[in-house]
Amino acid sequence: MRAIILHGPRRITLEDVPVPAIAADEVLVKIAVATTCGTDLKVYEQGGHPRMLRPPTPFGHEWSGTLAAVGSRVRGFREGMRVVANNSAPCLQCFYCRRQLFNLCEDLLFVNGAFAEYLVLPARLVQTNLLVVPEGLPLALACLTEPLACVLHCLDQVTLHPGDTVVINGDGPHGLLLAAVAKRRGARVILCGRAPQRLALAPRFGADAVVNYAAVPDQAAAVRALTEGQRGADVAIEAVGRPQVWEATAAMVRKGGQVVFYGGCPPHTRACFDTQALHYDQLTLRGVFHNTPAHVRQALALLGEADFPAAALLTHTLPLSELATAFALMASRQALKVALQP
Ligand SMILES: [Zn+2]
Numbered sequence: 001m002r003a004i005i006l007h008g009p010r011r012i013t014l015e016d017v018p019v020p021a022i023a024a025d026e027v028l029v030k031i032a033v034a035t036t037c038g039t040d041l042k043v044y045e046q047g048g049h050p051r052m053l054r055p056p057t058p059f060g061h062e063w064s065g066t067l068a069a070v071g072s073r074v075r076g077f078r079e080g081m082r083v084v085a086n087n088s089a090p091c092l093q094c095f096y097c098r099r100q101l102f103n104l105c106e107d108l109l110f111v112n113g114a115f116a117e118y119l120v121l122p123a124r125l126v127q128t129n130l131l132v133v134p135e136g137l138p139l140a141l142a143c144l145t146e147p148l149a150c151v152l153h154c155l156d157q158v159t160l161h162p163g164d165t166v167v168i169n170g171d172g173p174h175g176l177l178l179a180a181v182a183k184r185r186g187a188r189v190i191l192c193g194r195a196p197q198r199l200a201l202a203p204r205f206g207a208d209a210v211v212n213y214a215a216v217p218d219q220a221a222a223v224r225a226l227t228e229g230q231r232g233a234d235v236a237i238e239a240v241g242r243p244q245v246w247e248a249t250a251a252m253v254r255k256g257g258q259v260v261f262y263g264g265c266p267p268h269t270r271a272c273f274d275t276q277a278l279h280y281d282q283l284t285l286r287g288v289f290h291n292t293p294a295h296v297r298q299a300l301a302l303l304g305e306a307d308f309p310a311a312a313l314l315t316h317t318l319p320l321s322e323l324a325t326a327f328a329l330m331a332s333r334q335a336l337k338v339a340l341q342p
């Protein structure tokens, strides 16, 4: 089979490798579509991932496909089924899993290698996070299950009342999905970003107002100006992953407001916060990470709803051999997500 192998920073090759064999409790997926995500771009540019991927390695983690082989001990799945899976599976046994904090699992198993013709799913992933794609849902759209599950998990960490103002910092796929889900939950949504073509899409994802922070001197002040009495937003979410944006996000909420850090920053970075504001304005600051099996299921169901705008994230379709082109389109912000077909 053909598979993309990462050899180092910006060095990928399309190689012929053997189709992997499966154990009795595993399945083999024939990939139909794999979508790119910001993490893949980071992995490509850095030539690996400090926790997950050492070159030479296959990569890619958002995909959908059909079952090409099903191990003899696997229940509930058969060859030919259209499936999608999360990119990780919790152990269900550790301290955190026993407390239902599955995203914090001490032994979270990550599966990579979707930029290929076939992918083996280990037993634990088959048991916890492999799902059948509902009839009528295009496989390309089903690829968005994992990122949308992270978004649903994020918004479940905040208290949201109808009419509350939610500001989202970040105009990438996650920022746009956060906007769409916050809107569905009754919020008034402000989206901040700096790519005009992405901000132009924001209203389709439910944004009531947009702020191009490249065009304003003070991003937090620009957001406050859009709230009643310049009071600030009820909820502010960071979906970029830069310490400066973490700091700006914390300056956007009203007294008693909630600040959520969704975008992961580079290792060893720090952010600074105004202690007076945290204390006297009684702010809540919280980090969120990844998703849980329940959110993975909710995400797949939501993708099937006709009025949910996720399809607009799939701006380009390319053959797998054009992965480097896909990353160039993402880096220049022309593409939100590229759907790759092996
Ligand atoms: Zn992703």
Ligand SMILES: [Zn+2]
Pocket (backbone or CB within 6 Å): 090, 091, 092, 093, 094, 095, 096, 097, 104, 105, 106, 107, 108
């Ligand atoms: Zn666990």
